[in-house]
Amino acid sequence: MSRISSRIGGIAPSATLAVDATAKAMRAAGQDVVGFGAGEPDFATPDHIVAAAEKACREPRMHRYTPAGGLPELRQAIAEKTARDSGVTVSAGQVLVTNGGKQAVYEAFATLLDPGDEVLLPAPYWTTYPESIRLAGGVPVDVVTGPEAGYRVTVEQLEAARTERTKVLLFNSPSNPTGAVHKPEEVREIGRWAEQAGIWVLADEIYEHLVYGEARFASILTQVPELAERCVIVNGVAKTYAMTGWRVGWLIGPTDVVSAAANLQSHATSNVANVSQAAALAAVAGPLDAVAEMRTAFDRRRLTMHRMLTETPGVTCPLPEGAFYCYPSLQGALGRSLRGRTPTTSAELCQLILEEAGVAIVPGEAFGTPGFARLSYALSDEDLVKGVSRLSALLSEAA
Incomplete structure (x- = not known):
């Protein structure tokens, strides 16, 4: 008889929370990591x-x-x-x-x-x-x-x-x-x-x-x-x-x-x-003033992230119209040699990106569409540019 019920044992852990936890653990260990995994505003509660x-x-x-x-x-x-x-x-x-x-x-x-x-x-x-x-x-x-x-x-x-x-x-x-x-x-x-x-x-x-x-x-x-x-x-x-x-x-x-x-x-x-x-x-x-301020910041970051991703080799990305995520295709970057490895899935590529560039993103496998990834733009403008720049530089090396 199994110790864990099949109903609970079959639950997959939250991939987004797992990526965020990994990024936080790496930062706590002194590593410079930019995390795009968490789906939460980076603003304080009003x-x-x-x-x-x-x-x-x-x-x-x-x-x-x-x-x-x-x-x-x-x-x-x-x-x-x-x-x-x-x-x-x-x-x-x-x-x-x-x-x-x-x-x-x-x-x-x-x-x-x-x-x-x-x-x-x-x-x-x-x-x-x-x-x-x-x-x-x-x-x-x-x-x-x-x-x-x-x-x-x-x-x-x-x-x-x-x-x-x-x-x-x-x-x-x-x-x-x-x-x-x-x-x-x-x-x-x-x-x-x-x-x-x-x-x-x-x-x-x-x-x-x-x-x-x-x-x-x-x-x-x-x-x-x-x-x-x-x-x-x-x-x-x-x-x-x-x-x-x-x-x-x-x-x-x-x-x-x-x-x-x-x-x-x-x-x-x-x-x-x-x-x-x-x-x-x-x-x-109460009022929605704080929401309007957040939306203005998110809109600016949305446009910045989308522009930078579309300029990245092997990446295509529709312009998101809502929430605070970009969901690019990484299929053009798969199957190519990158720092001695050849990732064939978005999960493998996201792991390589984390290890080699210090950038945490969530692979599309977690969302039902392998070959893609989710990046949240609910983080500071500075970190956003730093993180996507690292990602772009790394993927530019792919042969």
Whole structure:
């Protein structure tokens, strides 16, 4: 009999967190490493949010258990924020506050899926999606998109992948890891297809405020309101308010789904830490000034990284329109001799880049598309230029 259950033993570790941890360990050992692996803003949480947490620490009611589904005032504020920012009208009873976006994703799948149910998963995808699907007993079905289409999935691709077992479509725009943003008319077409096909949509909208240039975020429920009874939206404070460590996310959906997910959470974790909930309340109910400042910095870095990557031998990269990632193809650099080695996979090449150039990037294998890599531009301008310059110099040696 195995010591570890097959369900848990089959989980792949988070590749993005592993790369970030490796980079931090190398720096702690005195090595000069530039890390592009972490998906978190490099800005401090805004002062008014921190002040709200400090105040909550001194409130006796915050020292006790609170409702598993979230502080009532936070659930109401999230409903109001969703109407304000996304144009989607929901009640506080349709909101479940979770321990970060990851818990929201897992609890949504755990609530919706029975063993063998299939989930259409456009790839490249965030590393947590397939693991959450499998943990819930579901079967991820990759629908691969490419740089030539800007990494945007089409209805034709989704329909070709749909079977009688298909229950859910995972839809993430703006996208992690590609930065792709679906146009409103594309979101509408996908939503109508899902509604007509009778399948659920799990929409991850956590990067809703991080869009650039002519791109515009469009929530699938604003485009197809009739999908409301078969749609779950997940979101959180991590990216918009530079609060990755505070661990507050939420899911929004039909009341029966939210109630069932809240029952699950009541046994798994109970309430989210009250101090973090108080901070999240200040975030979602407050101004978006800090978000605008971050977006300006990210936009500048986006253009710099894209320019430098496209000038690098063996690398091609679409211009990302959202989030804070570039997702270049490294296929032109594979199979070439580089410092006595000939990497044939993006995983091998990324390892070589880390060892030889001191640059940590996440290989495409982690996102379902070997031959590519993800680089976050959520780091200082100076480190960004230094890191991509090292990468470019190294790949220029390939023969």
